[in-house]
Amino acid sequence: MRTGVWLIGARGSVAVTSIVGALALRAGLADPTGCVTELPALRGPALPGFADLVFGGHDVAVTPLVKKADALASAGVVPGRLVTALHAELAGVESQVRPLPALATQAETAAAITADLVAFRQRHNLDRVVVVNVSTTEPAPPPHPAHHSLAALTAALSGETPVLPPSALAAYAALSAGCGYVDFTPSVGARLPALDELARQNRTPYAGHDGKTGETLVKAVLAPMFALRNLQVRSWSGSNLLGGGDGANLAEPAANAAKAASKQRVLAEILGYQPQGHTRIEYVDDIGDFKTAWDLITFAGFLGTGMRMEFTWHGCDSALAAPLVLDLARLTAAAHHAGRSGPLPELAFFFKDPLGDGPHALGDQWHVLVDFVADLHRQAADGTAD
Numbered sequence: 001m002r003t004g005v006w007l008i009g010a011r012g013s014v015a016v017t018s019i020v021g022a023l024a025l026r027a028g029l030a031d032p033t034g035c036v037t038e039l040p041a042l043r044g045p046a047l048p049g050f051a052d053l054v055f056g057g058h059d060v061a062v063t064p065l066v067k068k069a070d071a072l073a074s075a076g077v078v079p080g081r082l083v084t085a086l087h088a089e090l091a092g093v094e095s096q097v098r099p100l101p102a103l104a105t106q107a108e109t110a111a112a113i114t115a116d117l118v119a120f121r122q123r124h125n126l127d128r129v130v131v132v133n134v135s136t137t138e139p140a141p142p143p144h145p146a147h148h149s150l151a152a153l154t155a156a157l158s159g160e161t162p163v164l165p166p167s168a169l170a171a172y173a174a175l176s177a178g179c180g181y182v183d184f185t186p187s188v189g190a191r192l193p194a195l196d197e198l199a200r201q202n203r204t205p206y207a208g209h210d211g212k213t214g215e216t217l218v219k220a221v222l223a224p225m226f227a228l229r230n231l232q233v234r235s236w237s238g239s240n241l242l243g244g245g246d247g248a249n250l251a252e253p254a255a256n257a258a259k260a261a262s263k264q265r266v267l268a269e270i271l272g273y274q275p276q277g278h279t280r281i282e283y284v285d286d287i288g289d290f291k292t293a294w295d296l297i298t299f300a301g302f303l304g305t306g307m308r309m310e311f312t313w314h315g316c317d318s319a320l321a322a323p324l325v326l327d328l329a330r331l332t333a334a335a336h337h338a339g340r341s342g343p344l345p346e347l348a349f350f351f352k353d354p355l356g357d358g359p360h361a362l363g364d365q366w367h368v369l370v371d372f373v374a375d376l377h378r379q380a381a382d383g384t385a386d
Contacts, residue, residue, distance in 0.1 A: 009135030010057025183208030
């Protein structure tokens with residue numbers, strides 16, 4: 001199944017690491033370490049192969065992909081030998097990256113994005129296209145009456161006043177073009193009633209939000225331990241140090257608040273109550289694409305005995321996120337091929353703030369994911385996929 005992966009923020013660190021990784025896997029130059037879909041429990045005929053992935057995207061940045069990849073290699077994010085070996089392939093993907101349209105009205109901008117997606121699909125004879133938002137985090141948008149129905153939203157988009165944040169406008173365009181949509185950021189994306197209506201009307205799936213790559217991944221593993229042992233978590237505070245473009249963006253208070261809320265929500269969902277404490281995010285330019293999180297947990301055991309736990313997570317954000325971007329593109333394309341439309345809560349395993357009312361503990365989310373993918377493979381084997 002030839003699958004287009006259209007990246008919003010295509011020149012950013014996560015997008016370029018994803019592209020380099022996919023090209024390296026296709027060429028047999030790297031192993032799929034970090035790609036969840038390559039585990040035996042998930043691998044199978046429903047998923048497009050890495051050789052079937054075709055990349056394109058939008059961005060407001062103009063740095064060529066090859067130059068960005070060279071910078072990532074210099075920073076230790078990707079191996080320099082891979083970037084050198086893949087210069088020609090990266091130049092080929094460069095030709096598929098477009099400036100993000102910005103026209104007089106949001107209706108015109110959405111139409112231009114949709115036209116780019118349709119042309120991309122036709123140019124490469126693609127069976128499916130999945131749009132993945134890996135751009136910078138947006139502040140939470142104010143509510144708007146047009147968000148509640150597709151008819152109202154369509155009418156409002158023609159006005160001079162913007163009614164959708166950029167992530168939701170990209171989702172509107174993607175769903176209008178018949179493409180699946182994934183929001184890897186905490187931005188609103190397709191999480192509006194009007195966009196859910198559009199997805200179901202056009203029989204397109206969507207997934208999100210906010211890829212689970214570091215501190216929250218650890219929370220999703222540790223919090224169930226406290227719950228299952230009936231230990232009372234009294235406080236859970238975290239301090240996150242980020243560099244790179246994502247960190248710079250999160251220095252803006254509104255975007256920072258949206259990200260912090262997404263990171264903290266998992267605790268209440270797993271524990272059944274919200275312990276004291278906050279998640280803080282600080283921009284440190286010197287650490288670049290790497291990030292460090294330090295968490296302090298205080299908890300009470302039998303007879304109220306107070307105890308504490310601390311952990312430190314140090315990782316490379318782009319290298320943690322990129323394989324998940326490839327996983328989500330493959331899974332969303334397979335779900336679309338199987339006839340799924342609307343939200344994909346079964347992909348909660350990948351997100352800090354997932355869609356739907358499913359479990360938030362990582363182990364429970366894994367079992368849901370395995371069952372979901374097994375069903376996709378059964379449909380593919382039986383020839384019952386759409």
